[in-house]
Amino acid sequence: AQTVTQSQPEMSVQEAETVTLSCTYDTSESDYYLFWYKQPPSRQMILVIRQEAYKQQNATENRFSVNFQKAAKSFSLKISDSQLGDAAMYFCAYRSGTGNQFYFGTGTSLTVIP
Amino acid sequence: DAGVTQSPTHLIKTRGQQVTLRCSPKSGHDTVSWYQQALGQGPQFIFQYYEEEERQRGNFPDRFSGHQFPNYSSELNVNALLLGDSALYLCASREGSTNTEAFFGQGTRLTVV
Numbered sequence: 001a002q003t004v005t006q007s008q009p010e011m012s013v014q015e016a017e018t019v020t021l022s023c024t025y026d027t028s029e030s031d032y033y034l035f036w037y038k039q040p041p042s043r044q045m046i047l048v049i050r051q052e053a054y055k056q057q058n059a060t061e062n063r064f065s066v067n068f069q070k071a072a073k074s075f076s077l078k079i080s081d082s083q084l085g086d087a088a089m090y091f092c093a094y095r096s097g098t099g100n101q102f103y104f105g106t107g108t109s110l111t112v113i114p
Numbered sequence: 115d116a117g118v119t120q121s122p123t124h125l126i127k128t129r130g131q132q133v134t135l136r137c138s139p140k141s142g143h144d145t146v147s148w149y150q151q152a153l154g155q156g157p158q159f160i161f162q163y164y165e166e167e168e169r170q171r172g173n174f175p176d177r178f179s180g181h182q183f184p185n186y187s188s189e190l191n192v193n194a195l196l197l198g199d200s201a202l203y204l205c206a207s208r209e210g211s212t213n214t215e216a217f218f219g220q221g222t223r224l225t226v227v
Contacts, residue, residue: 004156037218043202045157045218091156100147100170102206102216104156 006105021077023092031097040088118219135190139207146188151202
């Protein structure tokens with residue numbers, strides 16, 4: 001079974017600084033997708049960024065970018081110019097290219113310090 | 115577009131009771147998945163419905179059942195509630211079986227006492 005590991009239960013960053021959240025995963029599949037979701041206190045999971053495993057280029061969405069290391073099965077999220085609104089739980093997730101379910105990590109709670 | 119809507123937002127049930135949670139998918143979406151998120155954990159997949167049938171199921175007992183209606187809305191039913199069923203229940207919808215983005219609702223917080 002696929003597993004997703006987030007080894008940082010909590011992280012903090014100064015406003016306007018950069019922070020990197022770590023994620024590793026385990027799979028024997030070659031076709032899959034990786035995601036970072038943000039869950040603020042409102043509880044709704046919001047997609048931050050998505051990476052297709054077949055793409056070598058790292059995904060980028062404005063201030064958010066990933067470092068996808070397929071051989072190492074690592075998928076970290078970099079948040080640049082951190083803002084107060086970035087404070088939330090961040091979940092790394094895996095989905096098979098042929099399946100429907102997401103496998104989530106245990107999350108990283110990000111605090112942004114003014 | 116209202117996105118994915120879930121009801122109720124909170125509820126409290128007694129151990130042994132039954133509960134029904136509801137989900138209306140985002141407009142244009144026909145596939146609905148349910149997840150259980152225990153406190154301090156990531157969401158765990160319960161099952162997925164497409165074309166009114168359960169298509170895939172996670173590692174949850176038969177006490178957890180569901181239904182999808184012709185308008186694509188869905189219900190999650192849990193029988194014989196246990197204290198351990200206390201969690202946030204999230205619904206996610208997407209369009210068919212294509213690799214489109216899944217959208218999540220705000221969840222239903224279930225507390226079993």
